[in-house]
Amino acid sequence: MDLYLLLFLLFPCVSSKPNVIIFIADDLGYGDLGCYGNTSVRTPNIDSIAREGVKMTQHLTAASTCTPSRSAFLTGRYPVRTGMAATGLMRVNTWPYSSCGLPSSEVTFAEQTKKAGYMNGFIGKWHLGLHKDTLGDFEHHPLNQGFDYFYGLIGTNLDDFGHETKVITSQRPYWYGELFSIWAVTAVSLWCLYRANYIRVFSFVVFVFIWSVPVTFVYILFENYTLLSSFIHRNYDLVEQPIRLAGLSQRLVNEGLEFIQNATAAEKPFLLVMSWVHMHVFLRTAKEFEGRSKFGRYGDALEELDWSVGKILKAVRKYGLEDNTLVYFTSDNGGHLEIGTDGGYNGILKGGKTHGSPDGGIRVPGMIKWPSVLNEGKVIDEPTSLMDIYNLISTAVGVELPSDRQIDGRDILPLLKGDVSVSPHEFMFHYCGNRLKAARYRPRDGSKTWKLVTHEPDLIPGSKVCTFVCSCNFDVALTTPKLYDMTSDLGESNPIDANSNTYKEISSIILQAIDNHKNSVEPVETQFTWKKLAPKLTWQPCCNGRFPFKCLCTDPKYPE
Incomplete structure (x- = not known):
């Protein structure tokens, strides 16, 4: 007994459950961070996660737009399996007071940690719905999806909130x-x-x-739009209308710090999701970050984002939690090329946000540090997915995966630790809405990753962009799909000769995998009908209860 006690005192992290902190940026481009090659904007705090942990260079989302990507992230499942894949033109949950949202029948990673006794917090952008059938049922609310505390946006940030454009x-x-x-x-x-x-x-x-x-x-x-969509909630309560974008990052940071403090005081392991509003337009920062970078207001917002991440990381060190805290940083999708300098930079990658098949919309930064488990400074070039975080968290907290549904995430812990060198994903499927546009293949031998593209975005002739957003409905179906070696051709600029033996062999394998995958997808009720997406004006809140007149309030916790 004395020996056991001595071992416990010497190595407490072995026996205690790890804390989990997730940083997810909004529309951050693959090439925006210093650790991914950017030299024009300073991101030392975010870069430190890669330096002190593992950086993934082929880290992929399940969709190139916010709502479906975030649903896959939380559930470990392709959006087409959960009803969160769009069937028409509208690919995101545009109105916070519609009935569209993540079904409560889905099991989020917060519900997984809940089983292990965790205290769960979600701070920032949700974008996965609120009510389902009636005003006040909160069927899609974060508190009904495994989280104990919520502060942030039920919807998203929009140009209209800045009153410059619509x-x-x-x-x-x-x-x-x-x-x-x-x-x-x-x-x-x-x-x-x-x-x-x-x-x-x-x-x-x-x-x-x-x-x-x-x-x-x-x-x-x-x-x-501002009247109908610009809100901040604390748990179930509307506390701010419209949102004050200047200083919002500081308020989110403060909420995150308080959550960590409360969980630490309660001596409970915690899961904290910091879902930042940056880098989605409208871009506005606190005054101390205005003009701080040499890359305009996008650079200013990126440096404010980096500062925000740094404040949370500093708190983890302050409370002595660093060694046994799993920290993960990513983005929900790539940069939005159509809006120019306010839309981010995807580096050498082709395409961007809303583009169905190109990597620019779905390949994002991905970094994980967990000092007691992972070695620092490791770079992984194998295909990984945001959906894998579901499996990683479940493994880390000691909870089995749900057995009554298909989980598309994979166990990447052996890959992160260096126990294996090949991705657990043999095939990965790239959707635009509910339509499959491309697929990846990582053979079990060799080092190459292949990508077969069956549809391409309907770009403006002579350009590399669409008009504001690309539409899944108007993608160009390729008579002969294009095959790329994603190991050497990151920009998807040199398709393999369709007459070559390599093309014939690899494309046939991928096409068979696509058929098998489609057969595995069971019919499910879609959340993206016009009836569900349409705003319910009778559900619209107003601070003074007199909608639409004088709906103005400031969060009393942050009066200045």
């Missing part, structure tokens, strides 16, 4: 002209109906009126 005019530059034309035709039609009482004219007027009503409704929604 999402709708970014996508449709002639939006107001189109509206004026529709309303003018409606007015003329009504005048004609008034002047001539003919059935044909009446039918035409009815048609025009029916068309103009939904367009006008859409106009009202998008003209009032």
Whole structure:
């Protein structure tokens, strides 16, 4: 007994459950960080995670847009299995007060740690829904998905919140002209109906009126995006409307620090997800970061993000938790090329956010440090996935994976530790919405990773971008799929000759894997119907209870 006690005192981390801290950035490009080659913006705190742990160079999301990527991240499952893959044009949960959201039947990694007695906190951007059937059921809320504390955005950050530009005019530059034309035709039609009482004219007027009503409704929604979507919640309570973007990072950091302090005081292991609002537009920082970088407001926001990560890491050291804390940093998808310098940098990679098949939208920074388990300074070039974190957390806290569903994440701990050298993923599948656009193949021997692309984004002719966002519906189906060696051709610029033996052999293997994967996907109710995606105006909150009048409040915890 004395020997056991001595060993416990000498090596407490062996017997105690590890804490888990997850940093997930929003729309951060693969080439934005110093540890991934950026020399124009300073990111020393984020870089330290790679230096003191493991950096993954082929780390992939399950989607190139926020909502489906985050659902896969939390559940370890492709969005197509959970109903979180879009079936139409709308690929994200645009309105926080719609009924679209992550089904409560899914088991998140927070519910996994909950089984092990963890205290779970989620700070920042959720973007996975709120209510399901009725106002106040909170079916999709973080507190109904395994978390004990939530502070942040149910929805997302948007251009409209900065009052400089609007999402709708970014996508449709002639939006107001189109509206004026529709309303003018409606007015003329009504005048004609008034002047001539003919059935044909009446039918035409009815048609025009029916068309103009939904367009006008859409106009009202998008003209009032800030009123309808800009909120901060603490647990179930609305505490700020609209969001003060300047200083938001500091408030998120403070909430994260308080959570760590409370969990430490309670002597409980904890899971903390810091889901940053940066680097999603609208980009606004606290005053002390304005003009700090040499890369405009994107660089300023990136340096504020790095400062935020540094504050949390410093607290972990302060409380003596560093050795037994698993720290993970990533992004939900790649940089948004269509918005220029405010959209991030994906390095040599082809494509970006919303692009279905290219790596620029799905290959993201990925770093893990866990000092008591992982050696520092290791670089892994093997394919890994955000979905693997589900398995890693479950293993770390000692909880078995759910046995009643397909988990697409894999156990990467042996790879991280260096016990194996080949990715546990033989095949990985790349979706745009609910449509499969490409697939990866990592043979069990050799060192190459292959990628077969069956569809490409419908880019603006002569350019490398779409108009604001790419649409899965209009992707170009390739008559002959393109095969790339992703080990040497990161930019997907030199497809393998389709007449070569290599192409024929590898493409046939991948196409068979695609068929097998499709057969493994069971039908599920989609969350991306127009009925579910549409905002429920009767659910819209207002600080003073008089929606839509004077819906203004400031979080009393942070009055300045």
